[in-house]
Amino acid sequence: EVQLVESGGGLVQPGGSLRLSCAASGFTFSDYWMSWVRQAPGKGLEWVANLKEDGSEIYYVDSVKGRFTISRDNAKKSVYLQMNSLRAEDTAVYYCARGVYHFDNWGQGTLVTVSS
Amino acid sequence: DIVMTQSPDSLTVSLGERATINCKSSQSVLYSSNNKNYLAWYQQKPGQPPKLLIYWASTRESGVPDRFSGSGSGTDFTLTISSLQAEDVAVYYCHQFYNTPRTFGGGTKVEIK
Numbered sequence: 001e002v003q004l005v006e007s008g009g010g011l012v013q014p015g016g017s018l019r020l021s022c023a024a025s026g027f028t029f030s031d032y033w034m035s036w037v038r039q040a041p042g043k044g045l046e047w048v049a050n051l052k053e054d055g056s057e058i059y060y061v062d063s064v065k066g067r068f069t070i071s072r073d074n075a076k077k078s079v080y081l082q083m084n085s086l087r088a089e090d091t092a093v094y095y096c097a098r099g100v101y102h103f104d105n106w107g108q109g110t111l112v113t114v115s116s
Numbered sequence: 117d118i119v120m121t122q123s124p125d126s127l128t129v130s131l132g133e134r135a136t137i138n139c140k141s142s143q144s145v146l147y148s149s150n151n152k153n154y155l156a157w158y159q160q161k162p163g164q165p166p167k168l169l170i171y172w173a174s175t176r177e178s179g180v181p182d183r184f185s186g187s188g189s190g191t192d193f194t195l196t197i198s199s200l201q202a203e204d205v206a207v208y209y210c211h212q213f214y215n216t217p218r219t220f221g222g223g224t225k226v227e228i229k
Binding site for chain 2: 035037044045046047050059060061062095100101102103104105106107108109
């Protein structure tokens with residue numbers, strides 16, 4: 001069974017940093033692109049970033065470029081999202097999702113709250 | 117960026133009746149080289165992550181009931197629930213993966229009348 005488990009969310013002050021992790025199991029992690037998708041409270045879905053199986057291609061939505069960094073460790077079957085210079089508008093549930101095209105598996109999400 | 121526009125924002129349908137959700141992209145998501153529409157549909161129930169229902173505009177994900185179907189091509193797409201069940205109450209999103217950034221529609225909330 002495919003499982004994606006996010007961790008690392010929490011309350012952080014504006015300008016602060018947070019690192020999210022997503023641990024994968026039940027599939028050959030190194031065979032898949034991975035993405036982060038976020039959802040602000042009561043709002044819709046927003047794709048944040050993705051990276052190729054070997055990490056050689058990485059893409060971001062404009063609103064996080066220069067502040068967020070996606071990475072992966074295939075040996076640990078994990079994908080990460082380093083978030084710096086956080087803003088109130090980054091407050092959301094962050095999901096990791098599998099796939100380069102459609103996302104066929106999602107984690108349960110981790111809540112990031114940016115507030116003073 | 118490709119803008120995905122869903123309609124209606126919300127939909128109230130009687131049990132057993134048909135529900136139809138529309139999604140329009142600001143540019144075509146049909147890849148001419150393989151004749152595939154780079155569009156998916158997801159269902160999200162309260163407190164849960166999204167669940168993939170349909171991809172390539174009309175291919176049903178494994179395990180998804182056949183009352184869910186997707187149609188359309190180019191810029192106009194439809195998700196149809198042929199006979200609404202109580203467990204179908206959710207928000208539905210379309211999603212284009214034709215290019216980056218990936219973008220989603222604003223969602224359509226489906227409720228029971």
